[in-house]
Amino acid sequence: MLICKYTDPPLTQKEQEELQQKKNNKEPYTEPVTEMDITDFVTKFTWSGDNEQAARKLEFEIIYNTINKDEVFSILDLKIGGFIYLFYAEDENSTPVEIFEGRIFYRKRNSSSFTFSFTCYDDMVYLAKSKIQMLFDGITVTDAIKQICNEIGISIADNMPQINTVVSFIADGKSCTEVFKTLFGYTKADTTNNPNGEDYTVICLNGDVTVIKKGELIEDYVATDLTDIDSSEHSESIESMVNRIKSVDDNGNICQVFTIEDDVTHYGMIQDIYKMQPPKEGETVDNVKMAKAKLKRLQDESSLKAVGNIQCITGYTVMVQEEQLQGKFFIKSDTHNFANNIHTMDLTLEYMPETPEVAEIKQEDIATPIFNSSKKKKNSNSGNGNLNVDKGLATGFDAWGGTTMDNGRNGCAEAAGKIGSYYSPFLAEQCTNGVVGVPAMVSNAESAGLLESFSPANLEKGDVIVYGNDDHVVIYDGNGGYYGNSSSRNAVVHGRDYNSLNMTPTKIIKSSKG
CATH class of the missing domain: 3.90.1720.10 (endopeptidase domain like (from Nostoc punctiforme))
Structure with a gap:
């Protein structure tokens, strides 16, 4: 079962003054809504996330009848900027767990169907929409993430994992989430104990930003075609493949080339460019690792429709046992639908083998890099x-x-x-x-x-x-x-x-x- 609550956005200074003036003049006034349970007025919920989109989204619809002057409907003035809190409980005897906390960003009224629809995002949306100008000078990835969140005024989870990869670069007019991807690119290049490097993602849980590692398994749950899964699909693609990287210095000179020759032979040449980073005093910049991290191989993608489980959200890994799909799968996107007391979910998945295949990469050293920062x-x-x-x-x-x-x-x-x-x-x-x-x-x-x-x-x-x-x-x-x-x-x-x-x-x- 779901419980949905609403709170009005904070009053501006002008709105506070107007409210106080009405109170002083003993005029009719309406206090801001501090907490209202709107569960019974919602006809359906869609709660979703995507690895390519930073913020989780909640869409819901309520009955809205302007012809009927029923007082019940007159109080449901859900404002843009208002706060929405969604809770989930297994049954009436279970303690509700918060699964979404965000704000209303969009609303639309349809007079023909007497409905009002709303779209809400969690606080990650502010990090996606905000751009920063910031210098990271020899600090850890975790400290860089905290610095970014503090800049935008987003709260941080107390138990955020510590990522000790040290970074030094300038974020020049980039969105916060673009900078996160850059930070995790450094981390992936820095983690030599994992053949594919360690991938991380930033998510918002209960209103606080935290970091989870790709591959963090959902415990005590297995999606199986015997009990949960309705249908599944599986596909393979080379559309995102990159099998050769040319590393260039500040003058655009090619200094190194990295090639997965087997993939070039099988699928054809798909090349990208890596801009080498200059060395900094007292620090080591491993341009080889960072260039290799840009190589991408054959991508597989699976999807399934199943009975809903609120633990199955983007960023985590789920165990699947089904005719086509067997093993651990990273959740790339999720859509949870709640309607008529039925919870279903659609998951887009990426297979995560127990022992990832390590590509053989040919390295060609061509020239010593020159950096403009050194030209002085x-x-x-x-x-x-x-x-x-x-x-x-x-x-x-x-x-x-x-x-x-x-x-x-x-x-x-x-x-x-x-x-x-x-x-x-x-x-x-x-x-x-x-x-x-x-x-x-x-x-x-x-x-x-x-x-x-x-x-x-x-x-x-x-x-x-x-x-x-x-x-x-x-x-x-x-x-x-x-x-x-x-x-x-x-x-x-x-x-x-x-x-x-x-x-x-x-x-x-x-x-x-x-």
């Missing part, structure tokens, strides 16, 4: 050439890596001078003297006795490699790669192969020696 010079001072080559190169790239040179795409000599200034007196001198042209740097190296023809056998860590007819320079990293300015990326990078620049090395400046 981290150290505007050059070195004085007094460090050894190993430490000097590391210090130089830490100071200038990811930075756009003053000479932009033509800043190769400038980059070599600035990076090399920490270990090479020659390059420190070039940097100090403002040498930014390759021909000038080569000429100065020849005068200093540091120039020789190119030979891989003579190449040492810290040497400057000259390409073509004094067209380009980079610093050799001692391991086949290089440090230097990238024209295409307009920033200082650490490349993997000095032979990959589509230019021929012609000279060496022995900056490792002087």
Whole structure:
């Protein structure tokens, strides 16, 4: 059995003053409704939720007859913004349990059928409709959710689970529920103990926001075709599939590619892009995990119609034993109908195997990412050439890596001078003297006795490699790669192969020696 109660919305300041004035003048007035049981006037209820829609919804209909001046109907003025509370009890001897608490958002009167219909949402609707501008700087997911709810004025459950994944990002004009999805994306990428990661969802219970984990099983209940289920359906789809992810940096350069090759072979290529997150001081950003979390495989969906159970709501998992469906199923959406003392439900389900299949993901590393947040010079001072080559190169790239040179795409000599200034007196001198042209740097190296023809056998860590007819320079990293300015990326990078620049090395400046 259901019990439905109504309370008027709070009075505005003007309404309070008008009410008090009527009282003072001893004029007729009506006190706001503080609690009214409207159960007997409701002909039917529909209580529903959907994994794609944040708020749970309650729709109900009452008889409304304006022709009949019966006092019973005159008191049923259910206002927009009014509070609705729905309780459920197994029978008259059971203690009612609150299953919905929300506000009236929509009402419509139909004069031909003498009915008044209402649509209500719980407090999650305010989080779905409200946008925020908020910085999350090294806080846990749970604390981020609390911060969001406090911003919008939504109460939080005392027993909200603690999710310790640490996040740092800016929510820029996003709805609260969009930010929740972002937070849970970080959590899923962070949870390595589960092959598919841990999924969470935010729901509103008894007026308080809390978090539940996908897979939280409804206890002591099994939906079976022998007692509960009327009918079921099952489908499979690749409409949401993503089997390749390209990770790009702030300049749009492709840095990594992740592919489920088996799915590409079977179903064709479906690709998405992941925008890599920049590292932050004192924190580790695992872009690999977050990129892989965007991959999606074959999706199955099932549905059933059954005798209603109020525990079966979106976000939880139910055990099913039926001809087509066997095992645990995540409830993606639910619709509960109450009419003529009969409770039925329609559930949309997603199968959750005991041992999820783990996809084999091919990873291709293409380039070192560059982030715009790093483009501002981290150290505007050059070195004085007094460090050894190993430490000097590391210090130089830490100071200038990811930075756009003053000479932009033509800043190769400038980059070599600035990076090399920490270990090479020659390059420190070039940097100090403002040498930014390759021909000038080569000429100065020849005068200093540091120039020789190119030979891989003579190449040492810290040497400057000259390409073509004094067209380009980079610093050799001692391991086949290089440090230097990238024209295409307009920033200082650490490349993997000095032979990959589509230019021929012609000279060496022995900056490792002087």
